[in-house]
Amino acid sequence: MSDGPYKTLPMRRSWKTVAKRAFIPAFTLSQIREVIGPALGGDWRNEASGPLVNALQQILVDDGQGSLFPDQAIADVQALRGRCASTMDASLVDSALDALADGFAGRTAMEQAGVGALESRLLANCRQIEEHFLRDGPQGRAAGVRERLEAALRGFSLNGLAREILDGHRGPTLQVPVKRDSLDDGVSL
Secondary structure, three states, X not given: OOOOHHHHOOOOHHHHHHHHHHHOOOOOHHHXXXXXXXXXXXXXXXXXXXXXXXXXXXXXXXXXXXXXXXXXXXXXXXXXXXXXXXXXXXXXXXXXXXXXXXXXXXXXXXXXXXXXXXXXHHHHXXXXXXXXXXXHOOOOHHHHHHHHHHHHHHOOOHHHHHHHHHOXXXXXXXXXXXXXXXXXXXXXX
């Protein structure tokens, strides 16, 4: 007997937790939602290059010239593309270019870049989870996993997470759930 198809997912432990909660119907949407932030925060901590984020922040926020000379800001951000060391870095630079093209400037452009990078990673990991369940999971359960992930994401705020990460915080971390060992500690209704 298998422990579940989420055990063999080639992802970080935090994303396996997201997959497990999406797969098992006993977990509520809020319980799925509460592990998505720590999973994204972990990806940011592991993959976003501090020097690149600082350089991008310097161009978009600290310099103050970005709003006066938008073409120069775009050229400076494009120059950062060669310093990307991960897909998260590349996504951050691409999202910053998109934010500048959409007319955002300063702190708002930096937040939009963070939101874009996190959203790109979130969607890619959700697709990977769904594809894994299509291959290795019980027939018919992959559609349920996708629906539960989409429903959980409807109440999730990427803007708040991006703001928290860009303000110098390390992002949310996965909290160990309280052990329930009494009959009164059953499933919440």
